[in-house]
Amino acid sequence: MALIEVDRLSKHYQQAVRREGRFAALRSLLAREQRTIHAVDQISFMIERGEMVGYIGPNGAGKSTTMKMLTGILVPSGGHLLVDGRVPHRQRVAHVRQIGVVFGQRTQLWWDLPTIETFELLRYIYRIPQERWRQNLDTFTKLLELHPFLETPVRQLSLGQRMRADLAAALLHDPAILFLDEPTIGLDVVARERIRQFLTHINRERGVTIILTTHDLADIARLCPRVVLIDHGQVIYDGTLAALSARYGRWRTLVVDLSHEVEAVSVPQAEVVRREGPRVWLRFDRAATTAAALITDVAAAYPVRDLTVEEPEIEAIVRDIYEAGSALNHRALAP
Structure with missing residues (x-):
C-alpha cells in the first residue's frame, strides 16, 4: 500500500462574475452569476514511503491547493485521498501528529519568543517524550547549525536562520511525511545548500517522505528523483527527471x-x-x-x-512545457 494515494482528486471554487455597466451592482444583487474554478481537476498519483517527490507547476496550476488537501487544511470537492491510511480532513488531529509542514512564506515559530522556547512549546503540543525531543533537538542543532541563535527571538532571525529553525520545528515530533512549499525562497546560495543537504540526510537516514513544491528547479534537480508536473489543475507528467529530459529535452x-x-x-x-x-x-x-x-x-x-x-537544462525543458500549455496528455512511468 502506498503511503499517499490520490485518486481523481478535485477542488472546485465558486467565483462571482462581475458585470459591467451602469447598474451592474444592482443586477448582481438581484441575480448573482457565478462561475466554477477548477483549481484541481481529477488528479491521480501515488507516493511510496521514503520517496522525495517534486510537485511543480506554474503559478495558479493547483500546487498549493493540492498541498492543502494533503495536509487536511482544505476539504476536497471530489475524489479520494489517503495519507498513511488517513483521510486528512476527517482525521485532522491524528493526521497533523504524523506530518511536518514548512511554508516558505509563513512560520510556525512564535514571533516574540526565543527559538528554543518555541521548540519547548512544540514538545508539549505534540507530547514528545523528553529524551526523544532532546535527541532530535541535538541532532538538528548540529546538522542545521542552530546553536548561535537558539536564544534569539524569532523576529530577529534572518530569513535563512528562520527557515532552518522552521525545518527543525517541523521534524521534532518525528513525522513520517514532510510537506515543503518553497523552502528555499529568498535564501542565499550557502543557506540553500545547507537546507538541501539536511533534507537529503533526513530522507536517507530517517526515511522521511518529502513532497516539495518550488519554482527553483535547481532544488528539484538536486533533491528529487521523481517529479509530478501539474498545469491548469491536471497532472501532465509523472516520472523521473531523467525521463523528462530525454523525452521532452x-x-x-x-x-x-x-x-x-x-x-x-x-x-x-x-x-x-x-x-x-x-x-x-x-x-x-x-x-x-x-x-x-x-x-x-x-x-x-x-x-x-x-x-x-x-x-538541455531542466529549467528550459519545464519552461517550454509550461509555454506549450497542457500539451502532454500521457504520463511517463514512475521510477
Missing part, C-alpha cells in the same frame, strides 16, 4: 573547441547558435541525429581540439 548542444578559428562552420543536421573565436556551439535534434554521428562529421571537416555535449 529535444535539443542538445555540441560545444566544439577548434585548434584555430575558421571562417565558417557548417555541419549537416546541426545549427550554429553561437561563436566565440575558435569555440562553436552546434545545436542538434536528438531525434534526427546522435552526438556520436555529429562528432564524427565535425572531426572529419575541422581541426578539433576538444568537444563537450551539453544536455
Whole structure:
C-alpha cells in the first residue's frame, strides 16, 4: 500500500462574475452569476514511503491547493485521498501528529519568543517524550547549525536562520511525511545548500517522505528523483527527471573547441547558435541525429581540439512545457 494515494482528486471554487455597466451592482444583487474554478481537476498519483517527490507547476496550476488537501487544511470537492491510511480532513488531529509542514512564506515559530522556547512549546503540543525531543533537538542543532541563535527571538532571525529553525520545528515530533512549499525562497546560495543537504540526510537516514513544491528547479534537480508536473489543475507528467529530459529535452548542444578559428562552420543536421573565436556551439535534434554521428562529421571537416555535449537544462525543458500549455496528455512511468 502506498503511503499517499490520490485518486481523481478535485477542488472546485465558486467565483462571482462581475458585470459591467451602469447598474451592474444592482443586477448582481438581484441575480448573482457565478462561475466554477477548477483549481484541481481529477488528479491521480501515488507516493511510496521514503520517496522525495517534486510537485511543480506554474503559478495558479493547483500546487498549493493540492498541498492543502494533503495536509487536511482544505476539504476536497471530489475524489479520494489517503495519507498513511488517513483521510486528512476527517482525521485532522491524528493526521497533523504524523506530518511536518514548512511554508516558505509563513512560520510556525512564535514571533516574540526565543527559538528554543518555541521548540519547548512544540514538545508539549505534540507530547514528545523528553529524551526523544532532546535527541532530535541535538541532532538538528548540529546538522542545521542552530546553536548561535537558539536564544534569539524569532523576529530577529534572518530569513535563512528562520527557515532552518522552521525545518527543525517541523521534524521534532518525528513525522513520517514532510510537506515543503518553497523552502528555499529568498535564501542565499550557502543557506540553500545547507537546507538541501539536511533534507537529503533526513530522507536517507530517517526515511522521511518529502513532497516539495518550488519554482527553483535547481532544488528539484538536486533533491528529487521523481517529479509530478501539474498545469491548469491536471497532472501532465509523472516520472523521473531523467525521463523528462530525454523525452521532452529535444535539443542538445555540441560545444566544439577548434585548434584555430575558421571562417565558417557548417555541419549537416546541426545549427550554429553561437561563436566565440575558435569555440562553436552546434545545436542538434536528438531525434534526427546522435552526438556520436555529429562528432564524427565535425572531426572529419575541422581541426578539433576538444568537444563537450551539453544536455538541455531542466529549467528550459519545464519552461517550454509550461509555454506549450497542457500539451502532454500521457504520463511517463514512475521510477
